[in-house]
Amino acid sequence: MNTVDQGKGPAVLLIHAFPLNHAMWEPQFACLTPHFRVIAPDIRGFGPSQPASPWTMEEMADDLNVLLDRFGVTTCAVVGVSMGGYIALPFWSRYPQRVRQLVLANTRARADNETEKAARNEMIAAIQANGAAILPDRMLPRLLAPNAPPDVVTLVRKMIEGVDSAGATYAVMAMRDRMDFSTAVQRIQCPTMVVSGENDVIIRLEDSRALADSIPGARYVQVPDSGHLSNLENPAAFNRVLLEFLRP
Numbered sequence: 001m002n003t004v005d006q007g008k009g010p011a012v013l014l015i016h017a018f019p020l021n022h023a024m025w026e027p028q029f030a031c032l033t034p035h036f037r038v039i040a041p042d043i044r045g046f047g048p049s050q051p052a053s054p055w056t057m058e059e060m061a062d063d064l065n066v067l068l069d070r071f072g073v074t075t076c077a078v079v080g081v082s083m084g085g086y087i088a089l090p091f092w093s094r095y096p097q098r099v100r101q102l103v104l105a106n107t108r109a110r111a112d113n114e115t116e117k118a119a120r121n122e123m124i125a126a127i128q129a130n131g132a133a134i135l136p137d138r139m140l141p142r143l144l145a146p147n148a149p150p151d152v153v154t155l156v157r158k159m160i161e162g163v164d165s166a167g168a169t170y171a172v173m174a175m176r177d178r179m180d181f182s183t184a185v186q187r188i189q190c191p192t193m194v195v196s197g198e199n200d201v202i203i204r205l206e207d208s209r210a211l212a213d214s215i216p217g218a219r220y221v222q223v224p225d226s227g228h229l230s231n232l233e234n235p236a237a238f239n240r241v242l243l244e245f246l247r248p
């Protein structure tokens, strides 16, 4: 795994969204590294040197477990945005003793419904027919609010343009086939924060609120002026709530 490992202190594992890479955490590095050891991998098939191969959310959780062993990290706060949250949940389920705190941002616990699965199949077919070049125009209007800062649009476009067709296809398959965690999350015992984006069109506010309500004691925070990528679109607000949560 191609991984950023910066800072000293309790570990924080940052898991990126689809179809991005560790660079989506750029606005968090400076705020976290004075207090924490920040570990931000590119998951399989994403980032500069990641060979693509099919994977499931559970296998990705196992990859992260191996990564933490390799880095000598016993426990960490796990922060996942969107697909990162889909991976964070099986990671918590398989390795609860490793998870000190959990941040589930712009994500959901339930599996895809039939309509969503059909949309995933349509996207897989489109990537197979035309390559990953279709992704920026399809994804940008869904990932970012219409008023997202231009430098954020440029950064996200650049990450998406770097995506390889096989990596994107396998990730969409893994999202389509992911397990339902909507009942399991009721057993989460570590401190948890659910973050939503005020203008997120992929994860509706009601879904984020319902996720927070189903996790015992979870904190719920809505990031204003942001779409699906709340950590990038409003980093000041995101970083404030993240630090408040991680450093109670």
Ligand code: MLT
Pocket: 016, 017, 018, 019, 081, 082, 083, 084, 175, 202, 228
């Ligand atoms: C993501 O941002 O990781 C994905 O768009 C989530 C999804 O498609 O369900």
